[in-house]
Structures are given as structure tokens and as C-alpha cells.
Amino acid sequence: MQLPNPLKTPSFIQKLEWVVDPMGYMERAAQQYPDIFTAEIVGFGDTLVFVNHPQAIQEILTNERKKFVAVGELNKVLQPLLGDHSIIMLGGNPHKKRRQLLMPNFHGDRMRAYGQLFSHLTETVFSKLPIDQPFLARTAMQEISLQVILQIVFGIYEGERCEQLKHLLISMLDFFRSPLTSGFLLFSFLQQDLGAWSPWGKFLRQRQQVDELLYAEIAERRTQQYPDRIDILSLLISAQDEAGQSMTNQELCDELKALMFGGYETTATAMAWALYWIHHKPQVREKLLQELDTLGDSPDPMSIFRLPYLTAVCNETLRIHPILMLTLPAVVQESVELLGHSLEPGTIVNGSIYLIHQREDLYAQPHEFRPERFLERQFSPYEFLPFGGLRRCIGEALAMFEIKLVLAKILSSYELVLADSQPERPQRRGVTLAPGNGVKMVIKGRRMRQRSQVPTATAPAH
Numbered sequence: 001m002q003l004p005n006p007l008k009t010p011s012f013i014q015k016l017e018w019v020v021d022p023m024g025y026m027e028r029a030a031q032q033y034p035d036i037f038t039a040e041i042v043g044f045g046d047t048l049v050f051v052n053h054p055q056a057i058q059e060i061l062t063n064e065r066k067k068f069v070a071v072g073e074l075n076k077v078l079q080p081l082l083g084d085h086s087i088i089m090l091g092g093n094p095h096k097k098r099r100q101l102l103m104p105n106f107h108g109d110r111m112r113a114y115g116q117l118f119s120h121l122t123e124t125v126f127s128k129l130p131i132d133q134p135f136l137a138r139t140a141m142q143e144i145s146l147q148v149i150l151q152i153v154f155g156i157y158e159g160e161r162c163e164q165l166k167h168l169l170i171s172m173l174d175f176f177r178s179p180l181t182s183g184f185l186l187f188s189f190l191q192q193d194l195g196a197w198s199p200w201g202k203f204l205r206q207r208q209q210v211d212e213l214l215y216a217e218i219a220e221r222r223t224q225q226y227p228d229r230i231d232i233l234s235l236l237i238s239a240q241d242e243a244g245q246s247m248t249n250q251e252l253c254d255e256l257k258a259l260m261f262g263g264y265e266t267t268a269t270a271m272a273w274a275l276y277w278i279h280h281k282p283q284v285r286e287k288l289l290q291e292l293d294t295l296g297d298s299p300d301p302m303s304i305f306r307l308p309y310l311t312a313v314c315n316e317t318l319r320i321h322p323i324l325m326l327t328l329p330a331v332v333q334e335s336v337e338l339l340g341h342s343l344e345p346g347t348i349v350n351g352s353i354y355l356i357h358q359r360e361d362l363y364a365q366p367h368e369f370r371p372e373r374f375l376e377r378q379f380s381p382y383e384f385l386p387f388g389g390l391r392r393c394i395g396e397a398l399a400m401f402e403i404k405l406v407l408a409k410i411l412s413s414y415e416l417v418l419a420d421s422q423p424e425r426p427q428r429r430g431v432t433l434a435p436g437n438g439v440k441m442v443i444k445g446r447r448m449r450q451r452s453q454v455p456t457a458t459a460p461a462h
Contacts, residue, residue: 004049004338004339007037011040018039026354030355030358034052035339036050037049038050048348051350052359053339054383055382056351060349114152118144118406121147121151122410124147126410130443131443131444135443136440137271138269142268145265146169153233154231155230155231155234156217161217165210169210169260172203175199182428182429214256214257219249221237263399266399267402269432270318271407273321275416277369278313279416292304305404305405308375310407313371324388325353327385332349353385413446415443415445418440419441420440424436424439
């Protein structure tokens with residue numbers, strides 16, 4: 001089968017480059033083949049057609065379930081973290097049914113109820129940080145994000161089980177904190193249990209402890225009758241599909257892990273990148289503060305969420321550092337032509353979110369952080385797709401709400417500066433790209449709101 005523009009680098013070297021320097025790997029490939037190329041990487045099927053042209057992305061998305069089908073099993077790189085029964089690992093009708101059960105938890109009045117929680121948790125974490133001493137913004141964002149997950153997903157606020165889950169979750173994800181240790185997730189031959197002191201053996205035992213804690217929480221919650229609880233676990237336990245079937249304990253456990261790992265690591269990384277760029281570009285920070293100050297001392301969470309320049313800053317952060325590097329993989333169902341290349345059934349295709357976000361024909365000076373680009377024009381879902389293409393992230397609305405409200409609270413309440421003059425460089429951390437140095441910052445003190453109320457930005461015309 002002839003695949004489009006296969007890279008000529010030996011397969012093993014490609015795999016190594018993908019693990020150690022995925023951005024450089026994709027950029028070098030796109031210099032040879034700007035729109036479509038075939039790669040041999042690890043994680044999502046060894047041979048993968050990378051697509052990074054909006055027209056091709058549109059073709060894939062608009063022909064979903066006909067010519068291209070997302071197959072959960074191809075996300076095998078995530079199986080050690082998420083299990084076999086979470087929505088990310090499902091395909092076809094089971095995926096559709098699970099999505100219908102989950103979606104109500106991330107929209108409407110339930111979202112509004114989370115607004116005050118974001119601000120409260122941010123203040124709780126930042127009020128404990130020292131003045132005039134360096135701290136890692138990414139660590140602080142992780143603490144906020146973790147508390148959000150525990151309270152919104154589990155409805156857990158304190159206690160031994162809460163503390164155990166926090167400790168285990170942080171420890172498990174820290175295992176993949178570098179390109180070297182990320183190899184355990186990407187290369188299955190490294191996943192050898194050689195005892196409790198071996199790296200993978202330790203990970204498996206921690207995962208088992210997490211499962212035991214989650215099963216205990218599920219069992220306890222099933223015996224309780226609190227119809228007014230709005231945490232996602234309680235709502236999922238009571239949810240039924242159209243046939244009247246509820247989720248099994250194993251399905252609930254894996255779904256909770258998907259919500260934990262997906263909502264914790266990615267959101268914290270995005271917020272840390274945003275803080276870096278806002279303070280790396282003083283004019284961005286100044287413009288943002290002017291906009292925030294127009295809302296007064298006790299702004300309504302939805303008013304914050306709708307601020308145009310804040311939205312532009314968040315979008316530009318997710319453009320230059322997308323939470324996901326790739327869309328989830330899809331399999332060609334019938335012979336199809338894509339950008340002049342014939343793809344046969346069984347071919348695995350994948351949109352490169354990172355490369356699309358770096359296209360000069362879409363984003364002038366793509367390496368520049370310039371939020372104004374999102375005020376000057378609207379980008380289609382095939383040009384700007386930070387939360388994926390096929391199967392958009394189910395927690396997208398919640399993540400954007402959290403990012404905006406946490407940033408607004410920090411910037412409105414504290415004077416911060418970067419503690420390190422060296423630019424932050426992205427570094428692989430599992431399947432995400434995190435700030436390599438963690439974004440070192442210093443709190444100089446509390447900030448007083450400026451009284452001048454001058455609008456700073458307007459939304460792009462529709």
C-alpha cells in the first residue's frame with residue numbers, strides 16, 4: 001500500500017525523535033512535506049499519516065463515521081492510565097452512548113455553579129505562597145486543578161481518602177515528567193513489572209491503589225441517597241442510558257480516571273503557559289488588567305468568561321501550546337482521496353494540531369504570542385482545534401471556564417513577575433508539552449484594582 005510522503009529517516013530514529021523532541025520532529029517533517037506525510041512513531045499505531053492542512057482536516061471531520069472512523073483501541077498509549085472502559089478508549093455505539101451520559105455534566109447551570117469554586121480555590125492556594133520568594137507556577141496550577149477535580153468530579157473536600165488520591169495522582173503523573181520516563185508510556189516493551197522497586201512495577205502498584213480508592217468511593221456513594229449532590233460521580237451513578245442501564249463499577253472507575261488525568265494535567269499546563277506569556281509580554285498583561293478592571297470588585301463569573309481579550313489570550317495560549325499535539329486517530333473505512341493522495345481502507349490518519357497552529361498562511365509569525373489575532377478574525381474548527389477534532393474533548397467548556405476564572409483571579413489579586421529571564425521551552429510530559437522549567441515566578445504583593453474603566457477589546461465580527 002502506497003502511503004503519502006513517507007519520511008525517509010529510519011523507523012527507530014523517528015520513534016526516538018518523537019519521544020524526545022516531538023515539536024522538532026513534526027517541524028522537520030513539515031519542512032519536507034508541508035501538508036501531509038507518513039510517519040513511523042509510537043503510541044497511536046506505528047505507521048501514521050499526519051495531516052496538517054485545514055482542507056484535509058475538514059474532509060476528515062465532515063466524513064466521520066462514513067469514510068473515517070475514530071477507533072478507541074488506537075489510543076492504546078493511554079490505556080495504562082485510563083483503563084479499557086473510559087470514553088476515550090471506546091468506539092462506535094458504546095462511545096456515543098457514554099458521551100450522551102457524560103455531556104450534561106459539562107454544560108448549563110451546572111457550569112455556572114462551578115464559577116465561585118474556581119475563584120475560591122485559587123485564593124486558597126495563592127494565599128499560602130510566600131511573598132518575594134520564587135515558586136513554580138505550574139505546581140501552583142496543579143494544586144488548583146487537582147482540587148477542582150476532587151471537588152467537581154468526586155465531591156470530596158477533605159479526609160484520608162481525599163489526601164491519598166491527591167498524593168497518588170501527583171505521584172503517578174510525575175512518573176512521566178520527562179521525555180525519558182515518558183518512554184514507559186510510549187514504548188510497551190518497557191512496561192515490565194520487575195517488582196515494587198522497578199519503575200513500571202511501582203507505577204502499577206500505585207494504579208492499583210487508585211483503583212481501590214475509587215472502587216471504595218463508588219461503593220460508598222451507591223449506598224447513599226443524596227439527590228441534591230451535583231458532583232459528577234453522583235450524577236454518573238444515577239445516570240441511565242435509553243435502555244435503563246447504569247454504568248458498572250469498572251466503567252465508573254475508568255471514567256473517573258479519565259476525568260482525573262485528563263482534567264488535571266492538561267488544564268494545569270495550559271494555565272502555567274498562560275501565566276508565562278502574560279508576564280513575558282508586559283503589554284498583554286497591561287491590556288488584560290485594564291479589561292478585568294472594567295468588571296469591578298466582585299465580577300460575575302459569566303461576565304469574566306465572556307471577556308473578549310481574556311478569551312483571546314487563552315486561545316492564543318492554546319494555539320501556541322495546544323493541550324493535545326494530535327487529534328485522536330481515525331481509520332479510513334473506504335478508499336478516499338486526501339490532498340491528491342489515495343488512502344486505502346485501514347490507513348490510520350491523524351491531524352497534527354501543533355502543525356496546523358503553526359501554519360504561516362493561517363497565523364502570521366506563528367512563534368509570536370499575539371492574542372490580537374483572535375480579535376481580528378475568526379478561525380474555523382479546522383484551523384484552530386486545541387481540544388481535538390474527531391471526538392472533541394468532552395470537558396472543553398469546563399476547562400476553558402476554569403482557565404479563564406483562575407487567571408482572572410490571580411491577575412486581579414496579585415502582582416507577579418517572572419523569576420527567570422530565560423525563555424520557557426516546551427518539554428514532553430507524557431502526551432502533553434509542559435513548560436520545561438515549570439514557570440518560576442515571584443509574588444510581589446497584593447494588587448489594587450485600577451478605577452479607570454476603559455474598554456480594551458472587541459470581539460471579532462461574525
